[in-house]
Amino acid sequence: MRVAIAGAGNVGRSIAVELLENGHEVLLIDKEPHRIAVDELPRAEWLLADACEIASLDEAGLQRCNVAIAATGDDKANLVVSLLAKTEYGVPRVVARVNHPKNEWLFNEAWGVDVAVSTPRLMSALVEEAVSVGDLVRVLRFSQGEANLVELTLPADAPLVGTVIGAVEWPEDTALVAVLRGGRVVVPTPDDPLEGGDELLFVAAPDREQQLEDLLNAEASQSSN
Template structure:
């Protein structure tokens, strides 16, 4: 997979290191010479230029990219890069970093963003997930499909405990994707029984979250 990352700061370089380690082809773009620390990600390509310029993105061959990641510390730059990547070069997947929560509403398909990553929101969700039993916690939003990744830890009094996955009448437009039990990640099968304190991860439409809550832990609402 070929990935272009706009922004070679700490965040951009960290992402690049992970992707290179997983054997992806990575190009980092930054206009600040101080950010061009090629020795930190020696197996990546580097381009010292302004990612908001069409000529730069053309030089980076965005038309051959599978993913563009707008990872600068400036929300305006990330939005411009996302829009150009999607509208001018037809990049299939655009991921954008949200630096300030007040700007999160802008990071959607109108600006070419497929996935918006807001660090404050993710951290808040992880805190909730760590301390909440019986409360549905939204961990992540898939902008393109308008679905959410949500988590709920089953309380001991949940009426689904002891029932098999196939015997539960799940709400429409929801999918149980993972069960975390005693530190192990389980792929649910129709015969998997549900146990107290199971962490259930779903992909669900927003309008179905209330139905999931009432099914799994109605006393928590």
């Protein structure tokens, strides 16, 4: 897979390291000469250019990339890069970094963003995930599919404890994708029973999140009976 990363600061370089270790081709683009660190990442391709300019992206051959990542520290630049990557070069997957939470609403399909990654949101979600039982925590938003990755820790007294996954009538437009149990990742099958303390990861449409929480949360479920 070929990946272009706009922004070769600490975030961009860290992403590049991970991708290179996983065997992918990486091109880093930055307009600041002091960020071009060829010696640090010799296996990456480097381009000294402004990723917000068409001429720069032509030189980068963005149309040959499978993924474009807008990872600069400037939200306006990340939006421009995302829009150009999607509309001008047809990059299949565009991931954008959100620096300021107040701008998160802009990072959507209209600006060419498939996945928006907000560090403040991720950090708050991780805190909530660590201390919340029975509450739905939004971990990640998938813009293009209009869905979110959400997590809920199943209370020990939830009515669904002991029920096999295949017998649960999940809300429409939701999918249970993984169960974290006892330090293991369990790929759910219809015959697996739910256990108290399971961390359940779902991909769900935003308008189905409350239904999902009501179904899984012991107090909400009991109060509706």
